[in-house]
Amino acid sequence: MQIVSCPSCGAEVKFRSHASVMAVCEFCGTSVLKDADSVKDLGKMSSVLEDYSPIQIGASGVLGKRQFNVVGRIQLRYSAGMWNEWYLLFDDGATSWLGDSSGIYTITAEYKGNGITPHEINVPEFERLRPGASYGINGAPYIAAEVRVADCIGGQGELPFKVGEGYQSKVADFRRGAEFITLDYSDSPRPVIYTGAAVTLDSLRMQLLRDDDAIQRSARRYRGKLDALDCPSCGSAIKYLPGVTTTLVCPACQTKIDAASPEAIVLAAGERVTAARPTIDLGATANINKQDFTIIGMMRRMDDEGTEWTEYLMYGARAGFSWLVETDEGWSGATVMSEWPVVYAPGQQSVAVENAQYERLYDYGSHVTFAAGAFNWRVAVGDRTHVEEFQAGQIRLACETSDQEMTWSRSAPVAVDQLKAWFGEQFHGRATPAKTADNKPFVNNRYRNAAKYIIGFMLVINAIPLLTNFSGTWFMNAIGALAIYLPATFLDSNDKS
Numbered sequence: 001m002q003i004v005s006c007p008s009c010g011a012e013v014k015f016r017s018h019a020s021v022m023a024v025c026e027f028c029g030t031s032v033l034k035d036a037d038s039v040k041d042l043g044k045m046s047s048v049l050e051d052y053s054p055i056q057i058g059a060s061g062v063l064g065k066r067q068f069n070v071v072g073r074i075q076l077r078y079s080a081g082m083w084n085e086w087y088l089l090f091d092d093g094a095t096s097w098l099g100d101s102s103g104i105y106t107i108t109a110e111y112k113g114n115g116i117t118p119h120e121i122n123v124p125e126f127e128r129l130r131p132g133a134s135y136g137i138n139g140a141p142y143i144a145a146e147v148r149v150a151d152c153i154g155g156q157g158e159l160p161f162k163v164g165e166g167y168q169s170k171v172a173d174f175r176r177g178a179e180f181i182t183l184d185y186s187d188s189p190r191p192v193i194y195t196g197a198a199v200t201l202d203s204l205r206m207q208l209l210r211d212d213d214a215i216q217r218s219a220r221r222y223r224g225k226l227d228a229l230d231c232p233s234c235g236s237a238i239k240y241l242p243g244v245t246t247t248l249v250c251p252a253c254q255t256k257i258d259a260a261s262p263e264a265i266v267l268a269a270g271e272r273v274t275a276a277r278p279t280i281d282l283g284a285t286a287n288i289n290k291q292d293f294t295i296i297g298m299m300r301r302m303d304d305e306g307t308e309w310t311e312y313l314m315y316g317a318r319a320g321f322s323w324l325v326e327t328d329e330g331w332s333g334a335t336v337m338s339e340w341p342v343v344y345a346p347g348q349q350s351v352a353v354e355n356a357q358y359e360r361l362y363d364y365g366s367h368v369t370f371a372a373g374a375f376n377w378r379v380a381v382g383d384r385t386h387v388e389e390f391q392a393g394q395i396r397l398a399c400e401t402s403d404q405e406m407t408w409s410r411s412a413p414v415a416v417d418q419l420k421a422w423f424g425e426q427f428h429g430r431a432t433p434a435k436t437a438d439n440k441p442f443v444n445n446r447y448r449n450a451a452k453y454i455i456g457f458m459l460v461i462n463a464i465p466l467l468t469n470f471s472g473t474w475f476m477n478a479i480g481a482l483a484i485y486l487p488a489t490f491l492d493s494n495d496k497s
């Protein structure tokens with residue numbers, strides 16, 4: 001550790017990591033640049049916005065068998081919201097980033113290459129990247145999942161590069177099966193390559209986190225607990241989950257609110273529209289396989305031929321987010337997929353994911369015609385996506401592409417009787433259409449068992465790079481094992497109905 005005096009206030013500023021080039025004085029907020037011989041004052045760093053993150057500088061954890069401490073943080077804002085990157089220093093001197101986006105955590109480490117110098121790694125140019133397109137990176141095709149430009153809005157602690165007012169982060173995420181990598185073009189047209197993995201704070205056995213009460217004291221609300229915020233425009237109470245849902249659309253007046261931080265900001269005034277009564281009430285709760293779920297948002301979407309359907313966003317404390325989708329043909333439950341196809345190209349006749357083959361059904365353009373409630377992304381009426389659907393038995397995959405990102409989700413049918421059993425009086429749907437009622441090929445929890453198997457498998461292969469050489473391995477991930485578990489829950493529930 002190196003200790004220097006803050007050029008502005010004289011307080012001690014610590015550099016724990018050799019890789020750190022600057023640190024923010026915790027007393028006066030001055031950015032201190034650590035040069036070879038001298039210490040430079042870079043001016044004041046904007047202080048980070050209060051948020052609901054349980055992580056703080058000084059917290060510690062374990063990845064594989066390696067101990068780390070949180071030594072720095074940058075906070076970033078982009079078109080879809082805000083997130084934190086926490087700078088981790090391992091006991092062996094290595095460093096990584098812990099991404100923290102409203103309760104979704106990822107660890108990324110710089111890929112140093114297996115004897116390959118960065119100049120030999122073939123990567124595309126940032127300006128040419130398009131979500132959904134496939135790019136050859138280091139000899140294998142990767143699908144661009146998200147391309148984003150973000151502004152650094154604040155920093156804390158020590159950091160491995162010079163960052164301050166006007167610092168722009170240009171990054172793109174790529175997927176290939178269960179692998180994910182990030183290319184960071186912020187400092188040069190030749191990006192730094194990071195390999196990543198999704199993690200939970202439990203799996204990192206983190207200590208010295210801010211507890212629920214500490215977050216409540218500073219942010220005035222409990223993170224992840226259903227709360228209500230008064231609409232700044234009309235005063236109606238809008239139910240949401242602080243720290244988990246970031247965009248609110250007032251159900252009464254359609255005003256759009258950014259609720260990523262405790263200072264709720266109006267994004268756009270609403271226009272009053274008369275929406276049809278939803279089939280499931282916003283705020284409706286259900287106990288599904290011993291877990292409590294709440295309906296927190298709903299949106300109507302329309303395809304290019306004018307067919308409309310409704311999607312209800314549902315949240316469970318352990319299961320996270322899932323969807324109930326109501327169409328003219330009946331209901332289905334959907335979750336975002338953690339694993340993507342290894343090979344994909346737009347218009348492809350079939351895709352293989354997790355050892356199953358799905359055949360192409362159709363593709364169409366769609367846009368959002370109405371939204372109300374709380375969401376974990378910045379939804380807006382008029383949002384356009386291109387959707388491709390694939391099918392195997394009763395399981396469907398939907399691949400949705402917008403200008404910024406591509407997502408994959410998996411869905412399975414849910415019977416109306418089942419929804420009635422879950423939601424009771426809060427469900428206003430009609431009887432099950434005959435064609436789905438007669439069609440029950442599923443027996444005895446076999447889907448859930450299969451899902452459990454997949455989760456176990458993912459955790460096992462995930463542990464191998466964790467236990468060997470994290471930063472030198474093409475690292476693969478196990479994003480939210482629950483995302484796989486939940487659609488299986490939908491399927492099994494159908495069997496029993």
Ligand SMILES: [Zn+2]
Nearest residue numbers: 006009025028
């Ligand atoms: Zn100072």
Ligand SMILES: [Zn+2]
Nearest residue numbers: 231234250253
């Ligand atoms: Zn309102």
